[in-house]
Amino acid sequence: MSAGLQTQQSEVDVTTPATVRNTSAPRRLLARNRWWLTRLVVLPLHLFLFAVATFFLVRLIPGDPAREVVGPEATQEDYLATRERLGLDGSLPDQLVTYVGRLLHADLGQSIANGRSVAAEIGDRLPGTVELAVMAFSWLVLVTLLLSTVVVARPRSAAARVVRGYAQAAGAVPEFVVGVFGIFLFYATLHVVPSPTGRIRPGLTAPEPLTHFPLLDAVLRGDVVVVNSMTSRLLLPVCVLVVSVCPVLLKQLLSSLEQTTASQPTAFMVATGARRRSIWWATYRRALPPVVTMGGNVFGSLVGGAVILESLFGLGGMGSYAVDAVSTTDFVALQGSLLVVGALSMLVFLLVDIVNMVLDPRRKPGRQVAGS
Numbered sequence: 001m002s003a004g005l006q007t008q009q010s011e012v013d014v015t016t017p018a019t020v021r022n023t024s025a026p027r028r029l030l031a032r033n034r035w036w037l038t039r040l041v042v043l044p045l046h047l048f049l050f051a052v053a054t055f056f057l058v059r060l061i062p063g064d065p066a067r068e069v070v071g072p073e074a075t076q077e078d079y080l081a082t083r084e085r086l087g088l089d090g091s092l093p094d095q096l097v098t099y100v101g102r103l104l105h106a107d108l109g110q111s112i113a114n115g116r117s118v119a120a121e122i123g124d125r126l127p128g129t130v131e132l133a134v135m136a137f138s139w140l141v142l143v144t145l146l147l148s149t150v151v152v153a154r155p156r157s158a159a160a161r162v163v164r165g166y167a168q169a170a171g172a173v174p175e176f177v178v179g180v181f182g183i184f185l186f187y188a189t190l191h192v193v194p195s196p197t198g199r200i201r202p203g204l205t206a207p208e209p210l211t212h213f214p215l216l217d218a219v220l221r222g223d224v225v226v227v228n229s230m231t232s233r234l235l236l237p238v239c240v241l242v243v244s245v246c247p248v249l250l251k252q253l254l255s256s257l258e259q260t261t262a263s264q265p266t267a268f269m270v271a272t273g274a275r276r277r278s279i280w281w282a283t284y285r286r287a288l289p290p291v292v293t294m295g296g297n298v299f300g301s302l303v304g305g306a307v308i309l310e311s312l313f314g315l316g317g318m319g320s321y322a323v324d325a326v327s328t329t330d331f332v333a334l335q336g337s338l339l340v341v342g343a344l345s346m347l348v349f350l351l352v353d354i355v356n357m358v359l360d361p362r363r364k365p366g367r368q369v370a371g372s
Helices: 003-010 025-058 065-070 076-085 092-104 118-153 158-167 175-189 214-221 224-261 264-271 276-304 307-312 318-327 331-359
Strands: 011-013 367-369
Touching: 025 092, 025 331, 065 076, 118 158, 118 214, 118 224, 118 276, 118 318, 118 331, 158 224, 175 224, 175 307, 214 224, 224 276, 224 307, 264 276, 276 331, 307 318, 318 331
Parallel strands: none
Antiparallel strands: 011 367
């Protein structure tokens, strides 16, 4: 029997002893899936704690929102009335109770700056930001995997040295620099991309929303003109994100592949004459968990931190919304945007945990390998 088979058979689930295996089917099902159900159950608790932390952190920002609304020359009566209208007249515990109560009804409050519903404004901005992040992240993963295969297949080639050098540039190529260079080269000099002035060409009208994701809605509506306009305007921002962020994932993946390639399981598969495709699959599967974790961080930064790119390319998204809220001391809009981005990040990291445990079952809580 092969060593890989022996390793699989030696894995023991200490959370489900023989007495549990003799219980009813629902209990056995719960025991087998507890590793991800537990994380799903505690997610609302984590979100609640994050909401409370956001409530207090936002109020540390200098400035008086009521004074910003009424202006410096307003009377004391107008100022006090505005504080009451904004819900700032009570104590912090009272404000917190009101805030949590609204959250339970999915109410993020009204923007201090313009009086609009924060949930409505986020609903207008978040889908476009997520759509851009998903597009960039999908190409980022594909490019990272393709470049890594160059190093794995021909580690001594000139191409492999170039890829390693590119990976060493992780964190040294700011998105702002790449974005400005891309606009100068491809728009101002070569004129091969449209002007960086939004998601759609002036004069065109976006189709009626179905999913509220702009490009996806245009595809579903069959509006070829709008699809072509959006695609051409998103091409450069996506390329900027891929070029500037790819070294981060690539460096982590190459480091993990170097360790797994030199490991005993890989040497055993080579010695037993396993097919090259099987060796590659096993090597990548063992190398991917830390890269998946890094990918979760990258995706979160793409959703909440692409402020500079949104400004460069005229893409109104969540990052610019949060910056505008800070500049206008609109703490209601700021805490709403932080809460939504935080909730999305928690969902992403839940997915990261699940993917890592599927790739490596030993990461599941309660599982251990005999002799480890």
